[in-house]
Amino acid sequence: MRREFKLPDVGEGLTEAEIVRWHVQAGDDVKVNQIVVEIETAKSIVELPIPWDGVVTELLAEEGQTVEVGVPVIAVDTAEAGAPAPEAPRPAATTGAEPAAPDRLQALADDMVPKPPEEGAVEPGAHGSPAPKQAPKEAPKEERLAVLVGYGVKAGATKRRPRKQPGAIPAGPVANQSRIEVEGPPTTAPEPGAAVPGPPTTAREPGAAPAPGEPGARPAAAPAAGTPGPGRVSVLAKPPVRKLAKDLGVDLTGIAGSGPEGSITREDVQAAARAAVPEPGAVPEPAAARRPRGGEERIAVKGVRRMTAQAMVTSAFTAPHVTEFLQVDVTGTMEAVQRLRTLRDFAEVKVSPLLLVAKAVLTAVRRHPVINSSWDEAAQEIVVKHYVNLGIAAATPRGLVVPNVKAADQLSLPELAKELASLTETARAGRTQPAEMAGGTITITNVGVFGVDTGTPILNPGEAAILAFGQVRDMPWVVDGELAVRKVTTLSLSFDHRIVDGELGSLFLRDIGAMLEDPLRMLAWS
Structure with missing residues (x-):
């Protein structure tokens, strides 16, 4: 019999604990009250005993993982040693009857597939509307669709939208959380009334539309919404990549992305940061341009450290x-x-x-x-x-x-x-x-x-x-x-x-x- 041991509340209403170290592994024999795991609560390290005899079948949490109270952490097979394994259930056989023919089994399987509702019947979950009439159609059995019991096959004319071709870029601006506008090199906006410069003037065929900048040409259209304005550059990069670039002091506008649709990847940012480090013997940069080396380290605030921090804040701002x-x-x-x-x-x-x-x-x-x-x-x-x-x-x-x-x-x-x-x-x-x-x-x-x-x-x-x-x-x-x-x-x-x-x-x-x-x-x- 498989039993799962749930993480208990070891005192004072604690809601979670961290798995520090397992004393057993899958396949090990365990006895009642044997210590199987050490956990760290917001108070201290606690050893947990197992309440059953048996064999460990699975560890449901890894070392270093934080588990909430009531969540299973270990599974134990509590079957007695040497007990015969339960036999698989056998189908009931009728005395003197022949085994069921394959055609009859197939017919029973077909009967388990629900039939579409009759015309005028109310289909559950469809706002009380009558089920649509379906034209009789002889279809091979292998093409029948298995649906939920009590529901018919919903008739509709839905279509899959065409699959995007690899490398295709939408013609118009799309909403993309990874694409942001950042400050880039300033661009010079044309003065009011000034002609918009266009390509070199060439002879055009009769009836052709005048090119931009030529007499009779239509005014240039205003930029579409979401298009970067003067002095701003659209950069395609995910939030973690933008944060990495900020930490390393890398300007995203000067990087050519190597990811999908020209997006900037972490490798692109790291390569740009390495390229910015001067070679040995090079002229040192000004103090304001130098970046500190050594990096940073983040320590998770949990367990005893988190409880201590909360207690000290409470004490300092209460008493x-x-x-x-x-x-x-x-x-x-x-x-x-x-x-x-x-x-x-x-x-x-x-x-x-x-x-x-x-x-x-x-x-x-x-x-x-x-x-x-x-x-x-x-x-x-x-x-x-x-x-x-x-x-x-x-x-x-x-x-x-x-x-x-x-x-x-x-x-x-x-x-x-x-x-x-x-x-x-x-x-x-x-x-x-x-x-x-x-x-x-x-x-x-x-x-x-x-x-x-x-x-x-x-x-x-x-x-x-x-x-x-x-x-x-x-x-x-x-x-x-x-x-x-x-x-x-x-x-x-x-x-x-x-x-x-x-x-x-x-x-x-x-x-x-x-x-x-x-x-x-x-x-x-x-």
Whole structure:
């Protein structure tokens, strides 16, 4: 039995996904819950299992193809192994009867062809008009026309228009979307009353019409509609060819087309562009006439990249952003990180400064709960969340993703370290699931790993604050009235000014800086 597996909605009402990689091919055996395909949604990479046992008969979508939810992507034969194939249906035979004669079979076939309606009968679909009377005609059976059941053969006198001869050009102007008028060399229009120049005067026979320009000649006819006027040239080229010529800076009016009816092809444009490139050793062209080399590349905006772009636009033009900056001496934090790495509880997990930054944010949220809020536009309310789903922005080959640690405020420091390590590893491998990115309440973005001091981060939609953690580097710093070299970083906090005013944002950022200067404060304020 052939079954088709349709692309499911993997979460949050997504309408389409891209086929990233197939794990099976036609002819492969599959088992229930076996992973058969990886898809990329607007959120992340998702692996899809097959719900049946069987043999893959066909892959209905190719890698790189975008498929809508509900469209079949793979066909599986779910027949049991070793089951006998169903026999082809046999015609019922009458006991003792001879096989049907060929003439009788032909007569049955002829009866299946509908007969023309009788005279005066109403033909369905013909506006209720009576069917025309047809003269009886004995025609060979092979010339009979098979028509739809309930319809007769429509009588008419339609004729096929004559086939255009190859290379023939219509005499008059025709509507052609590929033919456009472009600016060409200016032509001189004759002055009013001036004679139109014509061919050299020759003797003409008596009674012949005078040539243009001779006495008694009729005035020249006005150009037909659609005929190029003075200073314009008709160019026959399709829209993609015109765009290519524009990108390459090629003038179409100076190209002789090699296509049908003299149309200009892509090869003609490319050849003209190559001819315009000067040979080595030639005199260089003026700067205004030179064209940049290297070409362009277009990257399709889809999947995670498209969702990120939409989210950032929504956030930037919905929430009024305010950003504050704070330089912090994190020498104590860096020393604490080194000590934590020697503890047995952190032996199987990587400890980085981001762990203590995350702990400082969680502690500051407990001291200032309104920072962990969202704006409900429909209800015109501020929703204060008494739980923290801590988002960590992670750069992946497919774009920026922001998975979050659920209930991060309830985790111990070793548990938080393990969750951050797992979250980062999954994101970099492109395995983050949509559920892991939903429901975030506040976010940290670590721009320091890229060697950046600070930035003005954009809020994750639905959140009120985001903290950027810059690189840690040696800088001169005043300690107890003396100049010293210390480990210094820059923190920047962006917040939604509808929810967080300047005072709350400043207090929140100040507390984070104080805990990073002296990590013992985290224990005192927890």
